[in-house]
Amino acid sequence: MNGGPIIALDVMSGDAGAAEAIAAADIAAERYPRLHFLLFGQQDVIAPELARWPRLAARARVVHSPDTVTMHDKPSQALRRSKTTSMGMAIDAVKTGDANAAVSAGNTGALMAMALFGLRTMPGIDRPALAAALPTLKSESVMLDLGANTECDATNLVQFAVMGAAFARTVLGLERPRVALLNIGEEELKGTDEIRAAATVLKGAQLPMQFTGFVEGDKIGSGDVDVVVTDGFSGNIALKTAEGTSRLVTGLLGQAFRSSIWGKLGYFIARGALQSLRAHLDPNAHNGAVFLGLNGLVVKSHGSANARGLANAIGVAHDLVIDDVGRRIRDDLAGINMALARTIEPDAA
């Protein structure tokens, strides 16, 4: 291989199946001419699919893995099968340095457990966070943690802010992203002790970001901030609520168009214009959540993503490798950890 990024792709664990995953890799191979792949999965499933894509085949090596993590496996069950599953072996390739990033569309809990256990957190990071880009009225914003940690203290939130800003600089291409803490009001007295303490640290820190204070949930979609920082419980609730509300409104829209002959005719005439709405809200267009804060990159694709969606997740992994997001986070942590030590009592751990 020629020194370009190498992606360890878990071909087997997504709902869309191996054929779609191989097609996704070929789309990514076309987009990024220096990208190479290690394809983890059952040799006899992958080989005939790979034969259909000569461009990809020339830049990919199949690594046979006998076992697959299912969507129903508990993280603890999956962990025990790290060494034999396509998911576990893809992460191990990042650990050994055979690959620069792992990409999987499988079981989130299992992926998180395997990534944390296999790669461990970076020096200076207490807990990893799951981050992703979401559509806004203007373009996209980053939110984290989306569910890796149910409860978070102020130190965790500050570290998430550092990691989220580094991620936004790469995926949104911003010099100094605007970073805010998700809260139930914008006034300084609102929220939990943890959130207020995190705000105090971030306000005083010298970092390549603009800390703008607190934002409420209605600002996630407005595009007024670039990075929304929160604990994994609230972040998961917000992410899922946004998905559900988006389906609610588009569902009601569909009902409205179907409700009368004028609705149907209007839809028929406007359908080209409405494509931009569909494209902007398509989860495949924003696919690729990243576990930040580990000694290695792991990208989670939506379980139901199509080939184009999975190719976008591979693209996120590619960009993060090229930008060396891990180094960015390490550099920024040095500054923030001094501010943390001044402001927050260090944990016993």
Added chain:
Amino acid sequence: MNGGPIIALDVMSGDAGAAEAIAAADIAAERYPRLHFLLFGQQDVIAPELARWPRLAARARVVHSPDTVTMHDKPSQALRRSKTTSMGMAIDAVKTGDANAAVSAGNTGALMAMALFGLRTMPGIDRPALAAALPTLKSESVMLDLGANTECDATNLVQFAVMGAAFARTVLGLERPRVALLNIGEEELKGTDEIRAAATVLKGAQLPMQFTGFVEGDKIGSGDVDVVVTDGFSGNIALKTAEGTSRLVTGLLGQAFRSSIWGKLGYFIARGALQSLRAHLDPNAHNGAVFLGLNGLVVKSHGSANARGLANAIGVAHDLVIDDVGRRIRDDLAGINMALARTIEPDAA
């Protein structure tokens, strides 16, 4: 007055102004022929407006209040002016029994503080919760707490479930509402200790509801459950995120229609059909959040509600008075408190 419900209306505190509030009262007076009003605010502002609505004037009495709580007042500042503000005096009328419910479109934090301080929690309720009906793909569901309590223990969540079910029986007209706890997964092991303990109690309790376990944020808008129970932090994040996402999608929809001549023409033809979408998502149609668990009813209207929206909030107050939702909650609490005592260590308080 003839024995019908009496609403203490805070005429002054909403963004829409006194004239809109008086018009709202007249709409409600038309809908509910036995409804009467105490109108709290500045006599010289209310009198000329009231003169325009003879139907309302015949069933309303103005109570002069010299002072008004602004949207910028802190709860602590507002509390000190309870006795002289339209908001504080309206709540006091509920306390003294002069009115059956108070309705205000003012500052939420101030209203909450005044209501809690003035009316105190019901026997058997540790903390009040803010509840409201939200649009779903099918019709409406109830969510609570929407922001009264930042952190909640298992006992609080169980009591919220009881109160939310009683509220849903009234506002959604359901015999046995389906009640679920908001969580970051549907499996029993997900979430915080508090949520899992609350689920254990609710699973074992005999109540006029069906407890269906955990729901994720994407089910709030789907209409698969009738009551979504959560702490005030997550509930506020979910509510605001849903509002923001709804604005995001409808904003993108507007951009799409305006993006081309075909979009504009399609919109023109389908605009009648699209009214149903707008009507279903209109916050005015779902207006009226209720502080449940106090010795008296207090309904919060959106600050920006128009006359029709505020009339809907008055309608919620009317229905809750007629159904005697306080008695329902008291009855159900007896059953649940036995289950709580069996399962959860009682608080020192």
